[in-house]
Amino acid sequence: MNPKRSRWTKSAFVFVVLMMVFSGFSALQNSTVTAAPTCGTGDHGLLKKMNNTKSPLHITDISFLNENTGRAAGNGFLIGTSNAGCTWQEIYTGQWQFDQILFPNNVHGYALAQSAEGKAEQLIATKDGGSHWNPVYSAGKTFTNISVLDEKTLVGYTSNGVFKTRDGGNTWAKIPTPANTRASLFTDKALQKGWALTVLPNTGYKIYKTMDGGHSWSTALSILSKVAYGGQLYSSGSQVWALTYGDAGMSQVSYSLYASQDLGKRWNRVIAQSTAGGGPAPGVGSALVNKGPASPGGHPGNMQLIGNQTAYLAGGSPAAGKAGVGRSYDGGRTWSNVPAVLNGFDASISFPSSKTGWLAVTSASDSAVYITHDGGVSWNKKFALPQL
Incomplete structure (x- = not known):
């Protein structure tokens, strides 16, 4: 038994609202708001078209590069902020039901996700900050966890094995581990x-x-x-x-x-x-x-x-x-x-520094993202998903 965060019913259709302003910059870097942003605590008007799904939207993982820039992923969506949660942007909506996301930088990222409810987990990758995702060759292995050391070096963990790639997934080699690992x-x-x-x-x-x-x-x-x-x-x-x-x-x-x-x-x-x-x-x-x-x-x-x-x-x-x-x-x-x-029964954290961190919480009626600047003593809600 290995308790994991609950997986939720996953279905949505593709809707991408991302404009590339400068060549070579990531999606988050390009979604700059010209007017002075207003810090909100609600849903920021995002993901409204996904409210007709059979299951409420829930955040399954978060990944922050620093105190200001990061992403939150869930059942059919990826959102991001570049100003410490003051404003958020839709980066991706579509088939992928994210379980784990990892971004070594603001452009390249990897994720474990399902293409539909009940489907096998797949390793997928993005080269534009998360607006588009494509399956990565995994040599027939179903990974339960991944670690990303840079944009080309990954380690994939199965239930009983460890595999490495240094070319972004084109080739994999097994790392020997003790029995019953x-x-x-x-x-x-x-x-x-x-x-x-x-x-x-x-x-x-x-x-x-x-x-x-x-x-x-x-x-x-x-x-x-x-x-x-x-x-x-x-x-x-x-x-x-x-x-x-x-x-x-x-x-x-x-x-x-x-x-x-x-x-x-x-x-x-x-x-x-x-x-x-x-x-x-x-x-x-x-x-x-x-x-x-x-x-x-x-x-x-x-x-x-x-x-x-x-x-x-x-x-x-x-x-x-x-x-x-x-x-x-x-x-x-x-x-x-x-x-x-x-309030919540499931939590995922991402701390880019010793006192400032982010926490995604799921409860029976809500799924939200909070920030702390004092190591978790106090929290400020920065995003709350729209519910059915």
Whole structure:
């Protein structure tokens, strides 16, 4: 079991409202408003023609290059802002139902998306900021996650394998990983330094480290647990984080979050969330906190790491109907869950700096994008999707 953000019914028809002003500039850079913009908090008049879809529109992922410029994607649409959410533009509407978007710069981008509800996930790419998308050759692999190191270098992760390309997807090569790998991560452009999370039935998890592109692996951490489904790995600079799932039930999730500040030499158990529905959290020993963000029973979302010290974890609680973040500014030595004040049960974050970040929230009646300038203590709504 690997809890993911909920996927929603996906259907829409193509409508592109993007004008290219200067050659070589991206879609967001070209959509400049001549009059002084008025900062709004509603839907900004966008996506009105998509309100006749069978399912309400929902944001599934966000990606920000800096504090001002970024995008939000969902079931059949991509929108963007270049002035910190003061105004937004429609970049794409059409068949693609986005699950994950990544932009290494303001022109080139990649995404995992479905062409229609129930279809297999595809890797697609854009060369004009997101207004047009085309499938990328993936050698027959169905990727569950991707990482983009530059406009040509990608790593694609399947349920049991890792593959790399250095030419934008024209050719792929497999990266060797340990047996029973459920999550992997390679973060350097040379694709030499990597991490793998493996499961051992009725035993728990092991985290492995490689410094030679997967040719050899060494054990970095063992985590005892009777239940081991999978998890996620994150790394930036010298810090490495491992999210490991326990069981789930009654809208609750049990999980543990581990952190290392020295590339896996020493580890700290940061969060150990045990729940009535999910049972004990993986691992043994004390943890800094016994609840994750947006408790009770909050579901962990994605993490965002900045440099060698800063880490954020998104969280949403179906039981409480709230969403928020937890954070550390010292590489996991300490941890605090910011009180969850936003309505929602699902959350995705993108933090381009240590205190300023963006959060997309989905609730039963709303899907919105918020910005914070104080690490999640306070949030300002910058966009709210029109609902049926």
